[in-house]
Amino acid sequence: MTPELTVLALAALLQMAQLALFAAFANRDLGAGYTTSARDRPPSRPLSILSGRLQRAVTNHFEGLILFTIATLTVTLGHQSTATTQTAAWTYLGARLLYIPAYAFGLRPWRSVIWGVGFFATLTMILASLI
Amino acid sequence: MSNELSILALYGLLVLVQILVHVLAATPPLGLPYLVGPRDEPRELTGVPGRCKRAADNAVVALALFAPAVLLVQARGAFTPDTLLAARAFLLARLAYAVLYPLGLPWLRTLAWLVGFIATACLYFAAL
Numbered sequence: 249m250t251p252e253l254t255v256l257a258l259a260a261l262l263q264m265a266q267l268a269l270f271a272a273f274a275n276r277d278l279g280a281g282y283t284t285s286a287r288d289r290p291p292s293r294p295l296s297i298l299s300g301r302l303q304r305a306v307t308n309h310f311e312g313l314i315l316f317t318i319a320t321l322t323v324t325l326g327h328q329s330t331a332t333t334q335t336a337a338w339t340y341l342g343a344r345l346l347y348i349p350a351y352a353f354g355l356r357p358w359r360s361v362i363w364g365v366g367f368f369a370t371l372t373m374i375l376a377s378l379i
Numbered sequence: 380m381s382n383e384l385s386i387l388a389l390y391g392l393l394v395l396v397q398i399l400v401h402v403l404a405a406t407p408p409l410g411l412p413y414l415v416g417p418r419d420e421p422r423e424l425t426g427v428p429g430r431c432k433r434a435a436d437n438a439v440v441a442l443a444l445f446a447p448a449v450l451l452v453q454a455r456g457a458f459t460p461d462t463l464l465a466a467r468a469f470l471l472a473r474l475a476y477a478v479l480y481p482l483g484l485p486w487l488r489t490l491a492w493l494v495g496f497i498a499t500a501c502l503y504f505a506a507l
Contacts (some may be wrong), residue, residue, distance in 0.1 A: 297419050304418065306468075311395050314442050314443050315394060318391045319391065322384050322391070325384055326388075354417035354419075369396055370391075370395065374392055374395070377388045378389070
């Protein structure tokens with residue numbers, strides 16, 4: 249298993265933890281009666297500011313994770329794993345970890361800067377797989 | 380690296396570019412302070428920036444379906460000239476989609492989406 253694949257597994261676990269964290273906050277805000285229903289109507293109480301931020305952070309990481317998945321798999325299956333791609337993979341994981349508190353605390357402009365770090369780490373890996 | 384995997388990587392690049400274009404297109408209407416902030420109050424994108432956003436969102440969904448198809452074919456060692464043709468058709472269709480959506484061309488955009496969709500389905504059938 250390449251280091252990139254290890255990071256991919258860790259990134260997926262991070263996303264699952266992030267999803268669980270958001271679900272806990274959403275249940276607190278909306279009540280389990282609503283969240284376990286079919287949600288045919290919008291909730292009577294809105295999500296709190298914090299829960300809304302956690303939700304957007306989760307949604308954003310699904311997008312990032314799909315791209316990171318193909319980056320790790322094309323690098324691994326193409327036998328293109330190098331120190332550069334391994335560093336990029338760990339950088340991605342670090343960025344996505346920091347992205348959660350940066351979003352929760354509304355750190356401006358650091359959330360966007362951190363997002364950009366993850367974006368360029370993924371770009372680096374995909375480009376490396378093609379060279 | 381197999382040609383199909385290269386196409387997957389190239390499509391990944393296209394999706395990254397579409398996300399970047401969407402962010403750049405959203406900056407004038409929404410403003411940089413809003414974009415780098417926590418976006419607690421939703422703001423709607425209209426016109427071309429809105430089209431760029433919807434095109435990027437759709438590209439991510441297409442990627443989530445295309446990537447497992449390519450990886451399944453790879454894992455089964457089932458690469459054939461047909462799978463290469465399907466992968467190429469997918470990439471070209473999605474490239475056309477990325478251009479046609481901001482231009483607001485109806486029908487043609489849907490046709491491009493459909494070609495990408497069918498090409499993906501062909502890869503799954505090849506993997507089975």
